[in-house]
Amino acid sequence: xxxxxxxxxxxxxxxxxxxxxxxxxxxxxxxxxxxxxxxxxxxxxxxxxxxxxxxxxxxxxxxxxxxxxxxxxxxxxxxxxxxxxxxxxxxxxxxxxxxxxxxxxxxxxxxxxxxxxxxxxxxxxxxxxxxxxxxxxxxxxxxxxxxxxxxxxxxxxxxxxxxxxxxxxxxxxxxxxxxxxxxxxxxxxxxxxxxxxxxxxxxxxxxxxxxxxxxxxxxxxxxxxxxxxxxxxxxxxxxxxxxxxxxxxxxxxxxxxxxxxxxxxxx
Amino acid sequence: xxxxxxxxxxxxxxxxxxxxxxxxxxxxxxxxxxxxxxxxxxxxxxxxxxxxxxxxxxxxxxxxxxxxxxxxxxxxxxxxxxxxxxxxxxxxxxxxxxxxxxxxxxxxxxxxxxxxxxxxxxxxxxxxxxxxxxxxxxxxxxxxxxxxxxxxxxxxxxxxxxxxxxxxxxxxxxxxxxxxxxxxxxxxxxxxxxxxxxxxxxxxxxxxxxxxxxxxxxxxxxxxxxxxxxxxxxxxxxxxxxxxxxxxxxxxxxxxxxxxxxxxxxxxxxxxxxxxxxxxxxxx
Ligand SMILES: Nc1ncnc2c1ncn2[C@@H]1O[C@H](COP(=O)(O)OP(=O)(O)O)[C@@H](O)[C@H]1O
Ligand SMILES: [Mg+2]
Numbered sequence: 001x002x003x004x005x006x007x008x009x010x011x012x013x014x015x016x017x018x019x020x021x022x023x024x025x026x027x028x029x030x031x032x033x034x035x036x037x038x039x040x041x042x043x044x045x046x047x048x049x050x051x052x053x054x055x056x057x058x059x060x061x062x063x064x065x066x067x068x069x070x071x072x073x074x075x076x077x078x079x080x081x082x083x084x085x086x087x088x089x090x091x092x093x094x095x096x097x098x099x100x101x102x103x104x105x106x107x108x109x110x111x112x113x114x115x116x117x118x119x120x121x122x123x124x125x126x127x128x129x130x131x132x133x134x135x136x137x138x139x140x141x142x143x144x145x146x147x148x149x150x151x152x153x154x155x156x157x158x159x160x161x162x163x164x165x166x167x168x169x170x171x172x173x174x175x176x177x178x179x180x181x182x183x184x185x186x187x188x189x190x191x192x193x194x195x196x197x198x199x200x201x202x203x204x205x206x207x208x209x210x211x212x213x214x215x216x217x218x219x220x221x222x223x224x225x226x227x228x229x230x231x232x233x234x235x236x237x238x239x240x241x242x243x244x245x246x247x248x249x250x251x252x253x254x255x256x257x258x259x260x261x262x263x264x265x266x267x
Numbered sequence: 268x269x270x271x272x273x274x275x276x277x278x279x280x281x282x283x284x285x286x287x288x289x290x291x292x293x294x295x296x297x298x299x300x301x302x303x304x305x306x307x308x309x310x311x312x313x314x315x316x317x318x319x320x321x322x323x324x325x326x327x328x329x330x331x332x333x334x335x336x337x338x339x340x341x342x343x344x345x346x347x348x349x350x351x352x353x354x355x356x357x358x359x360x361x362x363x364x365x366x367x368x369x370x371x372x373x374x375x376x377x378x379x380x381x382x383x384x385x386x387x388x389x390x391x392x393x394x395x396x397x398x399x400x401x402x403x404x405x406x407x408x409x410x411x412x413x414x415x416x417x418x419x420x421x422x423x424x425x426x427x428x429x430x431x432x433x434x435x436x437x438x439x440x441x442x443x444x445x446x447x448x449x450x451x452x453x454x455x456x457x458x459x460x461x462x463x464x465x466x467x468x469x470x471x472x473x474x475x476x477x478x479x480x481x482x483x484x485x486x487x488x489x490x491x492x493x494x495x496x497x498x499x500x501x502x503x504x505x506x507x508x509x510x511x512x513x514x515x516x517x518x519x520x521x522x523x524x525x526x527x528x529x530x531x532x533x534x535x536x537x538x539x540x541x542x543x544x545x546x547x548x549x550x551x
Binding site: 069071106109129 | 365445448456
């Protein structure tokens with residue numbers, strides 16, 4: 001349904017290997033029926049950094065995140081237009097291989113949703129879809145990913161158990177491990193600690209700080225303190241619009257009234 | 268104040284407990300009456316032979332014809348209902364997701380179909396049967412019972428699908444599943460216990476229904492011999508024998524009822540065990 005000439009005219013901003021940006025978003029608009037949820041967003045998300053998308057509930061953070069791996073397709077009411085370039089490719093255009101596209105990004109949602117299979121199979125689900133069948137390789141992946149999220153010591157004796165026997169915090173780390181197992185380059189995290197106790201939240205935050213060397217992390221949160229702890233780059237949203245962007249210094253010197261107000265209320 | 272609160276709590280505890288236990292009690296009462304009245308005539312012969320001449324006057328034979336007939340009718344109908352119901356439920360649940368109004372109207376109609384008395388289905392099946400020039404037969408019985416239980420199946424599947432959170436769909440898709448992999452590797456497993464319950468519910472309704480098979484499946488003392496031959500069913504066997512003036516035959520009606528109850532209990536039990544075992548194997 002798209003115009004081929006447009007593709008050539010609106011070339012993708014550079015998000016390839018040599019670029020500093022992992023994701024470039026240009027003129028992103030999302031409509032739900034007739035209301036506009038996201039209003040002409042332009043964002044460049046830096047590689048191997050934590051980009052925090054901050055804003056009050058209902059401002060469109062989740063919708064923005066879901067557009068980045070086309071989960072918006074699930075909601076027929078949503079109409080997405082514009083450009084989202086990942087690895088030099090506009091993902092809003094490509095209709096070919098959604099699996100491959102989604103495997104470039106790992107998703108961590110507000111609540112953990114473990115698959116209805118064992119801990120082991122939760123981790124191997126993605127790699128198996130990629131065609132990895134060798135038991136030894138799968139074993140290695142499971143060990144490596146569980147260690148990466150600090151869950152290995154807690155579950156190594158019961159890899160065949162159901163995820164139901166884990167606490168919510170452990171389940172969330174399992175979901176992170178499961179997402180990392182498909183070797184994405186980008187992690188999309190939607191308020192990943194909002195359902196967790198402070199200790200579990202801290203563990204997840206620590207994991208993020210640890211893995212940002214190798215992954216680009218986009219973290220959605222409405223918690224100012226969390227944003228201050230983790231952010232390398234901040235995108236402040238309000239009502240479907242980007243109000244302010246910048247490095248951590250914008251917490252000290254917010255330019256806009258909305259951001260000032262939000263920071264005051266959030267602290 | 269504390270005292271009032273305590274009394275109130277005790278009262279509600281009593282009320283809820285009473286309701287729960289009286290339902291269980293009535294159920295036990297029904298089952299025990301059936302078994303007590305039926306145990307006298309329950310024998311190996313009863314479940315291993317078809318009626319012989321003079322059976323309905325207290326002569327030799329059993330109700331194997333009706334046992335097999337019932338299993339065939341209910342089994343066949345359940346198969347048809349699954350084949351029609353599973354895709355229909357999926358359609359209502361996912362493809363009509365966008366059209367909430369239409370979705371609700373369809374659900375409303377299915378619920379209404381659920382409430383229609385089975386004799387209406389029987390009459391409907393009978394009309395269709397005559398229209399196509401068929402005789403009362405196993406096939407006509409299966410089709411009629413399938414009409415009766417398909418709405419139940421669709422709505423129960425639909426309810427199970429609705430309980431599966433969107434977050435799980437999103438999780439599976441974001442790991443790279445296609446829609447088919449999502450359906451078979453995740454949704455199916457997650458919903459399995461619910462699906463089995465739905466199938467059992469439909470099977471129970473199908474095997475226990477007399478009115479829908481009265482005109483359509485017919486009745487015969489022969490073992491069911493083909494789709495186009497009439498077939499006996501347990502509910503009708505109970506009905507015919509209960510209306511007999513001979514006490515011995517009435518006793519057999521109760522044993523037939525006990526057999527029907529046992530079949531339903533056994534199938535429930537076996538499928539529960541299978542679900543448990545399957546879920547466990549799943550986790551290896
Ligand atoms: N599938 C949808 N259909 C219609 N409206 C939606 C849908 N998803 C989100 N919205 C609307 O978009 C707005 C932003 O939602 P969301 O992105 O979830 O905000 P946030 O994550 O910042 O709380 C809300 O007003 C919400 O009602
Ligand atoms: Mg949200």
